[in-house]
Amino acid sequence: MKDYIPEVSTARMQQVIQAGQNFMEKNLPERTPLMSLFTEQMRYVSKFFWACQVLVLLTAAAAVIVLPPGFEYAERLISGISPFVCFLAVPEMTKDLYWDMSELENVCKNSSSTIFLIRLIIVGLANIFTLTGIAGIFAGAFEEVFVRIVICGMVPFVWENAMCLLLTKILPVKSRTGAVILCVIMAMAVAAVSSSVLPLSQENPHMQFVWLASAAAGTALIAAEVKMILRERKEGVFLWN
Amino acid sequence: MEDRVLIRRIKKGDKAAFEELVVKHYENIFAYCFRRTGSRQDAEDLTQEVFLKLVKAVYKYQSTGKFSNFIFTIAVNCCNDFLRRQVRQNEREAAGDASGELTGNVMPVEQGAEEKAIIREDSRVLYRRLAGLNDTQREALILHYFHGFRAREIAAMTGVPLATAKSRIRQGMEHLRRQYTDEGEEEL
Numbered sequence A: 001m002k003d004y005i006p007e008v009s010t011a012r013m014q015q016v017i018q019a020g021q022n023f024m025e026k027n028l029p030e031r032t033p034l035m036s037l038f039t040e041q042m043r044y045v046s047k048f049f050w051a052c053q054v055l056v057l058l059t060a061a062a063a064v065i066v067l068p069p070g071f072e073y074a075e076r077l078i079s080g081i082s083p084f085v086c087f088l089a090v091p092e093m094t095k096d097l098y099w100d101m102s103e104l105e106n107v108c109k110n111s112s113s114t115i116f117l118i119r120l121i122i123v124g125l126a127n128i129f130t131l132t133g134i135a136g137i138f139a140g141a142f143e144e145v146f147v148r149i150v151i152c153g154m155v156p157f158v159w160e161n162a163m164c165l166l167l168t169k170i171l172p173v174k175s176r177t178g179a180v181i182l183c184v185i186m187a188m189a190v191a192a193v194s195s196s197v198l199p200l201s202q203e204n205p206h207m208q209f210v211w212l213a214s215a216a217a218g219t220a221l222i223a224a225e226v227k228m229i230l231r232e233r234k235e236g237v238f239l240w241n
Numbered sequence B: 001m002e003d004r005v006l007i008r009r010i011k012k013g014d015k016a017a018f019e020e021l022v023v024k025h026y027e028n029i030f031a032y033c034f035r036r037t038g039s040r041q042d043a044e045d046l047t048q049e050v051f052l053k054l055v056k057a058v059y060k061y062q063s064t065g066k067f068s069n070f071i072f073t074i075a076v077n078c079c080n081d082f083l084r085r086q087v088r089q090n091e092r093e094a095a096g097d098a099s100g101e102l103t104g105n106v107m108p109v110e111q112g113a114e115e116k117a118i119i120r121e122d123s124r125v126l127y128r129r130l131a132g133l134n135d136t137q138r139e140a141l142i143l144h145y146f147h148g149f150r151a152r153e154i155a156a157m158t159g160v161p162l163a164t165a166k167s168r169i170r171q172g173m174e175h176l177r178r179q180y181t182d183e184g185e186e187e188l
Helices: A010-026 A034-042 A047-066 A074-085 A089-093 A102-106 A112-141 A146-170 A176-196 A205-235 B003-011 B015-037 B040-060 B067-096 B113-118 B121-132 B135-146 B151-158 B162-182
Strands: none
Touching: A010 B015, A010 B040, A034 A112, A047 A074, A047 A112, A074 A112, A074 A146, A074 A176, A089 A112, A089 A146, A089 A176, A112 A146, A112 A205, A146 A176, A146 A205, B003 B015, B003 B040, B003 B067, B015 B040, B015 B067, B015 B135, B040 B067, B067 B135, B067 B151, B121 B135, B121 B162, B135 B151, B135 B162, B151 B162
């Protein structure tokens, strides 16, 4: 179809350009530097979370003092401890949903997904730092291979986080206390299961496969859950509970 | 320069990029607004509104498809809001009018004497026919036939299912054809 359209007025077009440029001048895009975002979010991480990290490290140090050098169950021990390193991680990352802060965060400068990601990095790094510290202490004190100790600690750690994310999404958890209780129960279950499974040091090739496959599966589950959460937050859709 | 490059530059505060973007798309958006409103003045005002909304929304824009779809979505919404306001205004005026006659038109044709002279007869007839369609069909037809958007893109812009967009185009076209053949005029 062809039709008649009046000629564009150059003066009017210039007026549009001017109006748009004036708006741009008054509303310069402000991006929060990544470092400020981290320090800002660090302030909101609960003191209990940091206390928990210190407590677990002290527990590991106490275990080293109490147990004899060359303790043969070091791998089982770290498997039992590691879920307690991170049981506060999920309630910490999702606390905005329990405290009805998500609506507020959604209208703020930084998107809800960015804030979730920053919290995930802070909490995750703190947990990994603690776990590596414990693994280092155990490997040194009990004369174990460091990598093996790390894997035995990492698998329950990954599964604790994966299951907690999944359960807090599926179950009708309405408060942070509820989420913490759920994660503690989950940590006990994961610790019980992982410390009862044959550790890596047993010269059993099948067990090595089981541990590595379990680590891969747990990591894949976490990645999928985080991706889904970020997508929901980006779209502004919270299907939490 | 490609639209996505211009958008990236605008996001960084480059005013020249905004100028380039306006120059590139102004005519097309103005044409759409003119086709929807039938008035040069309204079309110019709406075009300005579209670009101002664009510059406000551009910081949140993420390149996921064609930029033209994004800017036309804004234009569609601006025109729909404008026409809705106009219908309400007409209704209010009609309610206050003793004769009960509508004093406005959903899609008025240019009234200025000079512009009347230059509007081609066939365009005027076409606009009158288009004005006879319902607003959703007119919107779909303009986007499809004048601006070359596919039904899928129109569905996304207007927020309706694909089947609805297709049926609006089809029914609008049938309606137009019927009007032309009924009056013995040449088909579109």
